[in-house]
Amino acid sequence: MFFGKSYWKTFEQGIQREWLMTNGIGGFSCSSIIGANSRRYHGLLTASLNPPVERFLVLSSINESIIFSNEKVHLYSFKTPDFTAHGEYHLESFQYNYIPEYNYRVGSMVIQKRICLLYGKNQVAIVYTIHNAINSTLRITPLVNFRDYHHLSQNNNMSFTSICSNRKIFITPYNMDKKIMLECSDGVVVEKPCYFYNMDYEYERERGMDSTEDHYIPGYYDIELLEGKHKTITLVCSFNESIDLLDGEKIIAQEIQRQKDLLQNTKDIPFLKHLIIAADKFIVQRKSTYSKTIIAGYPWFTDWGRDTMIAFTGLTLSTNRFDDARDILYTFSKYEKYGLIPNVFPDGNNEPAYNTVDAALWFFEAVYKYIQYTSDWNFVKKEILSVLKRIISSYKEGTIFNIKMNKDFLISAGDENTQLTWMDAKVGDWVVTPRHGKAVEINALWYNAVMVMAYLTRELGENCNSYVKLAQDIKDSFIELFWNENEGCLYDVVNLYGKDDKIRPNQILSVSLSFPVVEGWHAKSIVNTVYNKLYTAYGLRSLYQKDPCYRGIYIGGPLERDGAYHQGTVWTWPLGQFITAYARVYKDDNNLKNNLERFFIPFEDHFKDACLGSISEIFDGNEPLIARGCFAQAWSVAEILRAYTENFLPLL
Structure with missing residues (x-):
C-alpha cells in the first residue's frame, strides 16, 4: 500500500490512518502514517x-x-496542547508492505x-537508510516509557536511571529488576x-479520556552523514532481553519471509492475501x-473465550494453520468447568472467568469445523469428545x-443483573441491552x-439417538417460540417480561x-429482513434504525459509547454469518456469485483506512459508517475471511 502527501494535507488527516505490527506474544507496535502518536496505545514497542x-x-x-551547521530540520510529528510539530511536511510517502x-x-x-x-521477542528495530546524503548529522532521540498500556504517565510518577556507553543505553525503571536497552549500529551516544x-x-480526548502524558528521554544518538x-x-530497543541481532536488513528480511511463508499455497488474490496476513496478527502464544x-482486538483487548471461538475458523482453518487450531481447542478443553469454557483466561494464579453462556456453544461449532477441515478424528475422540458431553449435560x-x-x-440464562451474551455492555448497574432469559442466538x-x-457420536460409532431426539425437540420449540409473524423474522429474547x-x-x-x-x-424471510433492515457496507447494525432505542454514533465518554455499543453500532463479525446464511437460502440463484462479491x-x-490491511471492530450506525472501537478486530477479520473462503471462493 502506498500513500502520498495527499493523505496528510493536514495533521488531523494524517492521524486518521494507522498501522500495526505484532510479535506473536502479545506485544505490538502501532502509530499513524505520519508517525504522530494519537492514542495512548500508540508506540514503537509495547511489550x-x-x-x-x-x-x-x-x-x-x-x-x-x-x-x-546553521539549521535543524525535524522529521518527527506530534501534538501538545499548545504546539504541533509538522514533520509530515518532509514526509514524501508512506508504504505498508x-x-x-x-x-x-x-x-x-x-x-x-x-x-x-522481532517475532517472538519484546524487541523492535528501527532501520534508517540514507540515500544521497548531505554533510550533516542525523540525531535520533528515543522517547521511553514504562507503564501499563491502558494508563498514562506524568513525570512526577516516573523515575528512571539510565547509563549510556558504547552506543548502548540501559534504562531501569524505578524499583524494577527489569531493564530497557537501546543499541545503535552507528554514531555516538550522548547522555x-x-x-x-x-x-x-x-483519539483519547475523543473517547472522553485523559489525553496528555510525559515521556523520559535518556539521551540521543548522533550519526555523521557524508x-x-x-x-x-x-536502532534496536529491547525489553529485558539481550540484543543479539543489530543488522536491520536481516531483521526485516526475516520478518518479511515469515509473512510470505503464510501465503504458501494461497490463491493469487490480493484481497485473500491481505486477510491472511491480517489474521496472523491475532494468533499469539500464551505463557500460562x-x-x-x-x-x-488491537490495541486494547486481550484473549477472550467467546471471541476466540467465533474467530477460530477464519483465523486458523481458512488459513491452513491446523496445528494452531488443534492447540487452541486442546487448551480450551482443559479449562472446561461447570460445563463452560472461560470467557477470560487466568493470568498467574488468578481463576478463569466463566461469565458467558455462548462461548461453550461456539466451541461445538469450532470442533465441527475442525473435523471438516482436518478429519482429525483421533484427536477429537481422545481429547475433546468427553468435554463436549459434559457441556451438553451441564446445559441440560x-x-x-x-x-x-x-x-x-x-x-x-442469567438475570436482570448479568450480561452473558455477546451484547454485554454494562455501565455500573445499568445493563444496556438486557438479554436474560431465552436469547435467540x-x-x-x-x-x-x-x-x-x-x-460426532454417530461417526465415532456411539449411540446418537438421544442427541437426535433432543435436537428435534429443540427445533420444534424454537420456531414456535421465536417466530415473529408481524416482522417475518425472529424475536430477539423471550423472558418473563x-x-x-x-x-x-x-x-x-x-x-x-x-x-x-x-x-x-x-x-429466507429472516435473511431478507436482516438485509433490508440491518445491512450496511461494513457489517450489520446491532439494532434497526427505526427503533426508539437506536443510537447511530459511537463517540464520547464511556457512558455514551457503551450506551451505543449494541444499540445501532455496526458490527462486522455478524456480516460473515449473514453472508453464509444468504449463500444458503439463495444457493440456486444464478446471480449468487455477483451478489456475494458485492x-x-x-x-x-x-484496508486502506483506519488500521491498514485490517478490519475495525465496529462502525457508526449512521452514514458515513466511520470506523470506531479497536482498529483491528479478530472476529471481524476472521468472519470475512471465513465467509470469503467458504462461500465465495468455491464459486470462482
Whole structure:
C-alpha cells in the first residue's frame, strides 16, 4: 500500500490512518502514517511481560532531526496542547508492505525509516537508510516509557536511571529488576536525561479520556552523514532481553519471509492475501497455558473465550494453520468447568472467568469445523469428545449463572443483573441491552451443539439417538417460540417480561450455523429482513434504525459509547454469518456469485483506512459508517475471511 502527501494535507488527516505490527506474544507496535502518536496505545514497542498480557509501553517514539551547521530540520510529528510539530511536511510517502516504511526528503537527501518487530521477542528495530546524503548529522532521540498500556504517565510518577556507553543505553525503571536497552549500529551516544512533556493524544480526548502524558528521554544518538554517501543505521530497543541481532536488513528480511511463508499455497488474490496476513496478527502464544490463543482486538483487548471461538475458523482453518487450531481447542478443553469454557483466561494464579453462556456453544461449532477441515478424528475422540458431553449435560441439568434447559428444551440464562451474551455492555448497574432469559442466538447455538454431538457420536460409532431426539425437540420449540409473524423474522429474547421484538442481527445464526435450526421459507424471510433492515457496507447494525432505542454514533465518554455499543453500532463479525446464511437460502440463484462479491468489495477500500490491511471492530450506525472501537478486530477479520473462503471462493 502506498500513500502520498495527499493523505496528510493536514495533521488531523494524517492521524486518521494507522498501522500495526505484532510479535506473536502479545506485544505490538502501532502509530499513524505520519508517525504522530494519537492514542495512548500508540508506540514503537509495547511489550508483553506475561505473554500475551501485562502489556507495557516501552518505546513511545523516536524524534529524528537532520542537523546542519546553521539549521535543524525535524522529521518527527506530534501534538501538545499548545504546539504541533509538522514533520509530515518532509514526509514524501508512506508504504505498508509487510512492514511500515516512511520516506522523508530533506533537500536532495532521502531518509528511509522502516520499523520491524522481532517475532517472538519484546524487541523492535528501527532501520534508517540514507540515500544521497548531505554533510550533516542525523540525531535520533528515543522517547521511553514504562507503564501499563491502558494508563498514562506524568513525570512526577516516573523515575528512571539510565547509563549510556558504547552506543548502548540501559534504562531501569524505578524499583524494577527489569531493564530497557537501546543499541545503535552507528554514531555516538550522548547522555542527556530529561523529559518530554504533554504529548497529546487526539483519539483519547475523543473517547472522553485523559489525553496528555510525559515521556523520559535518556539521551540521543548522533550519526555523521557524508556528502553523497549511502548509509544504513539500525536502532534496536529491547525489553529485558539481550540484543543479539543489530543488522536491520536481516531483521526485516526475516520478518518479511515469515509473512510470505503464510501465503504458501494461497490463491493469487490480493484481497485473500491481505486477510491472511491480517489474521496472523491475532494468533499469539500464551505463557500460562503453553499454547496458542487469539487476541480479540488491537490495541486494547486481550484473549477472550467467546471471541476466540467465533474467530477460530477464519483465523486458523481458512488459513491452513491446523496445528494452531488443534492447540487452541486442546487448551480450551482443559479449562472446561461447570460445563463452560472461560470467557477470560487466568493470568498467574488468578481463576478463569466463566461469565458467558455462548462461548461453550461456539466451541461445538469450532470442533465441527475442525473435523471438516482436518478429519482429525483421533484427536477429537481422545481429547475433546468427553468435554463436549459434559457441556451438553451441564446445559441440560443446569449450571452457574442460571444457565439451564427448560421444559421446552430451550436454554435460558442469567438475570436482570448479568450480561452473558455477546451484547454485554454494562455501565455500573445499568445493563444496556438486557438479554436474560431465552436469547435467540443462544438457542440456535444450542441446537447446533446438539446436532454436532449427534454427528460426532454417530461417526465415532456411539449411540446418537438421544442427541437426535433432543435436537428435534429443540427445533420444534424454537420456531414456535421465536417466530415473529408481524416482522417475518425472529424475536430477539423471550423472558418473563414477554417477547422482545427489537430487530437485531442475533437471529441470523439460526440460518448460518453448520446445522441451522431454521430452514425453508422462514430462513429466507429472516435473511431478507436482516438485509433490508440491518445491512450496511461494513457489517450489520446491532439494532434497526427505526427503533426508539437506536443510537447511530459511537463517540464520547464511556457512558455514551457503551450506551451505543449494541444499540445501532455496526458490527462486522455478524456480516460473515449473514453472508453464509444468504449463500444458503439463495444457493440456486444464478446471480449468487455477483451478489456475494458485492458484500466483500467495501473491505478492499477499508484496508486502506483506519488500521491498514485490517478490519475495525465496529462502525457508526449512521452514514458515513466511520470506523470506531479497536482498529483491528479478530472476529471481524476472521468472519470475512471465513465467509470469503467458504462461500465465495468455491464459486470462482
